Amino acid sequence: LVNIVERKQEGRNPFYRVVDLDDTTSDPAVWGKNFPMQYDGYMRTVDQTRTRFGGSEAVPRTPTAADPRSVVAQSKLEEDPRLKTIWAGYAFARDFREERGHAHMLDDQTYTERQIAAKQPGTCMHCHASVYVPYMKLGDGDLIRGFEKMNAMPYAEARKLVEHPVACIDCHDPETMQLRVTRPGFLEGIRALKASQGVADYDVNRMATRQEMRAFVCGQCHVEYYFKGPEKRLVYPWAKGLVVDSILAYYDESGHKDWVHAATGAEVLKAQHPEFEMWNQGIHARSGVTCADCHMPYARVGGLKISDHHVQSPMLNLNRACQTCHNWPETELAARVEIIQGRHFELRNRAMDAVVALIQDLEAARAAGRTDADLAAARALQRRGQFLLDFVEAENSSGFHAPQEAARILGASIDLSRQGQLALRD
Amino acid sequence: LVNIVERKQEGRNPFYRVVDLDDTTSDPAVWGKNFPMQYDGYMRTVDQTRTRFGGSEAVPRTPTAADPRSVVAQSKLEEDPRLKTIWAGYAFARDFREERGHAHMLDDQTYTERQIAAKQPGTCMHCHASVYVPYMKLGDGDLIRGFEKMNAMPYAEARKLVEHPVACIDCHDPETMQLRVTRPGFLEGIRALKASQGVADYDVNRMATRQEMRAFVCGQCHVEYYFKGPEKRLVYPWAKGLVVDSILAYYDESGHKDWVHAATGAEVLKAQHPEFEMWNQGIHARSGVTCADCHMPYARVGGLKISDHHVQSPMLNLNRACQTCHNWPETELAARVEIIQGRHFELRNRAMDAVVALIQDLEAARAAGRTDADLAAARALQRRGQFLLDFVEAENSSGFHAPQEAARILGASIDLSRQGQLALRD
Amino acid sequence: MRFRGTEGALVGIAIGLAAGVGIYTFVYAKGGSYMTNDPAACANCHVMQDYYDAWLKSPHRAVAVCNDCHTPHALVPKYATKASNGFHHSFAFTSGRFKDTLRIKPHNLAITEHACRRCHEPITHAIEGPRESDMLSCVRCHASVGHLR
Numbered sequence A, B: 001l002v003n004i005v006e007r008k009q010e011g012r013n014p015f016y017r018v019v020d021l022d023d024t025t026s027d028p029a030v031w032g033k034n035f036p037m038q039y040d041g042y043m044r045t046v047d048q049t050r051t052r053f054g055g056s057e058a059v060p061r062t063p064t065a066a067d068p069r070s071v072v073a074q075s076k077l078e079e080d081p082r083l084k085t086i087w088a089g090y091a092f093a094r095d096f097r098e099e100r101g102h103a104h105m106l107d108d109q110t111y112t113e114r115q116i117a118a119k120q121p122g123t124c125m126h127c128h129a130s131v132y133v134p135y136m137k138l139g140d141g142d143l144i145r146g147f148e149k150m151n152a153m154p155y156a157e158a159r160k161l162v163e164h165p166v167a168c169i170d171c172h173d174p175e176t177m178q179l180r181v182t183r184p185g186f187l188e189g190i191r192a193l194k195a196s197q198g199v200a201d202y203d204v205n206r207m208a209t210r211q212e213m214r215a216f217v218c219g220q221c222h223v224e225y226y227f228k229g230p231e232k233r234l235v236y237p238w239a240k241g242l243v244v245d246s247i248l249a250y251y252d253e254s255g256h257k258d259w260v261h262a263a264t265g266a267e268v269l270k271a272q273h274p275e276f277e278m279w280n281q282g283i284h285a286r287s288g289v290t291c292a293d294c295h296m297p298y299a300r301v302g303g304l305k306i307s308d309h310h311v312q313s314p315m316l317n318l319n320r321a322c323q324t325c326h327n328w329p330e331t332e333l334a335a336r337v338e339i340i341q342g343r344h345f346e347l348r349n350r351a352m353d354a355v356v357a358l359i360q361d362l363e364a365a366r367a368a369g370r371t372d373a374d375l376a377a378a379r380a381l382q383r384r385g386q387f388l389l390d391f392v393e394a395e396n397s398s399g400f401h402a403p404q405e406a407a408r409i410l411g412a413s414i415d416l417s418r419q420g421q422l423a424l425r426d
Numbered sequence C: 001m002r003f004r005g006t007e008g009a010l011v012g013i014a015i016g017l018a019a020g021v022g023i024y025t026f027v028y029a030k031g032g033s034y035m036t037n038d039p040a041a042c043a044n045c046h047v048m049q050d051y052y053d054a055w056l057k058s059p060h061r062a063v064a065v066c067n068d069c070h071t072p073h074a075l076v077p078k079y080a081t082k083a084s085n086g087f088h089h090s091f092a093f094t095s096g097r098f099k100d101t102l103r104i105k106p107h108n109l110a111i112t113e114h115a116c117r118r119c120h121e122p123i124t125h126a127i128e129g130p131r132e133s134d135m136l137s138c139v140r141c142h143a144s145v146g147h148l149r
């Protein structure tokens, strides 16, 4: 009986505002006082469970002074050593792990051996910490100024200015709780994209629909990016479009390279987690189905429906994530995802064999003393073939977000890598 | 106002049986007396309308004694001359056109120049004419005997025994109007398939569900096939499964070849219209959505809902074909199909360039006097790469029936063709 | 604008006819069904039969009739809607001028969206945006609650 009564209470007045929140409240625990159910979910992102292709495995390790983490996620380099060949000469060849829940983002970035392999800039912080308040402070109220200042710092220095992983304030307006974009990278990236589509000075926080915001808040970080120029500005390469071909064209025009491949001397690119870009090519995006729909589905808590803030693999939550729209049994839903991912994985392995073969051929040709002129064509093809593969490989849904598009990209990648091998022989 | 009156009539009493039908009534006009609405639709399959990738274009021609047709469908060989290279030495390089409606099936088969390019067996009739009654007559009541007898005849002789294109009796039981499979090729093919899945002597007409039958009746003809042995028996290569890899494995084991490629000397295969096999790999099949749902959707005629027997491209009928399940506007539905087909077409062109390049290399190597031993590896790769491409190319939905699977196959095809080129250089 | 005599007359006749046909239609085609709350009444039209059958199988059968979801709550707009839809559907039905696969009209969908809230407000309170323009669509996820299509 008590139960019913308090449920009705909640119904009428879902959230008791016990504390006042303002634009400087970065501690999620404080927000949690007003929104305990969302806070509980948010805190559960520490969990680690493995799915067939996603989630993450909790791998115990003995903490050291340099890296106090007692648990990490499995190493992808060990799962597939071909990655070391592809990334030879780049920090990723030193340490690259399966990603895990939001709660770990700050630690995982701070302690990855990639920090040892190379000096990293303060720019990194943009997507691994609650930087909204720190940016505002640094820029004396000017978000972009603060962003630019932190980009220019060495990582260690910037690290001192932040405290939390992504927090409530990074996605919500403290007054209305409405979604908002706080990341300069996305604000500028989406503006460039819209401009290319003929929409002048697009302001996402004024012009986006609520539905779009349910994906844009994730697009703040789950995107391909690069550091532009000596000032290490974070840029999302969308000025020509979101399709991988447009992104590659953008890099080629600006002559950007992430590093020179240690084995082949090719000027290559590294792609990172383009979930937002790939999702955009899929049928779900086309149908207005957003990240939040699947990764933060509504959950009934007591007499209320709330967004599950335990952001995780939908494979661990099929009932809520999928079944409202797809009335298939959970086992069937899981099977559908895994059939897509299985096909994807097969083609991804073909593409990886192809680019590794090209790299080995280039290495041999180089050892045999062939001139840069001789190798130019093959190197250009490695750059393109490898980027296409890496783009799909770095995308974390194992093909699910856009199955046909991912396969198209892999098919093109295979073609380019094999043509590279042919170029060395003709 | 008359309109509404007669609608109420119909509502009460669907079909008036004005004539008796039995297992020897092959003339659809007679069936049409009992089922005028289905007959009207059936007759409309003469229509020709082009969609972006399907339908068919009505190309006028001056009738000749040899070929009295005054209208044909556009030539695919002219649309894409690369097909001539791929099929060099085979009848398909002489004449291959876009397929059109059922009403034309018998004429198009009779008058295709492929009949001139090569002697065709009576087996062909299986899928281009109403053969149920002729088979029964030939076999004195034994369908399979009749089938075998007609297979053994020369085409011209068999042609005399048939009169109609596929007709009511080929898909329906004249007593109950229930769907039934009348084609030996499918009866035996599906039995072999089920056996491979551990189901002994499967009898489709006794064991299939009604929903399955809505696809099986189409699977009688819209499938990959070959003529086995000197007796030219029609066989569907499903004994190892319906996926292209299983079909290729089946052909490799039985050492089957359709012809020896004129330019390269490779023992190659020709794939034909595997709509049934590809549909089976797609999400619609997985969801129990059948051929009839999209190609013969229910239509309201007067106050009655009947299956639209004007079998055609759903792109010409989106409201009935799709909107029953997808609440998207028609323009949006068309766009979704064309996005899938556009991506598919791009990758298909890549795969075709790759196999053509391999064929040209093989041709050159042969001209340069390389031995069969030298060419063996490359020829084996041509056989496989070319079959995978052809399988997808021959499938008439331009990727729609199973977008990711089609792309996976094309990716593998590209890999094999390029490896063939490498084999010639190493 | 002003009509000259003849035109005015013609228009008058036209309207008269329209009304006449309309009333005939409405009565004959049981457009009046719209005025009751009995779902079976909707099914007076066989085009509605499928929805009726599907509704019988839906969880809402026990709790919501067609009109709970397809007409506004307040009395006046309710009967206004019934009248307009009633006439529209009757006319469509009589003339046979409508597509085989029915699609709810935007304004009717809006009515339905509000209907959801009417009953589920308590539970969905938390997920509603502050502004009407932020109202998310229930149907986007619960398209088949009333009747599987």
Ligand SMILES: [Ca+2]
Pocket: A054, A055, A056, A098, A099, A100
């Ligand atoms: Ca993960």
Ligand SMILES: [Ca+2]
Pocket: B054, B055, B056, B098, B099, B100
């Ligand atoms: Ca066609």
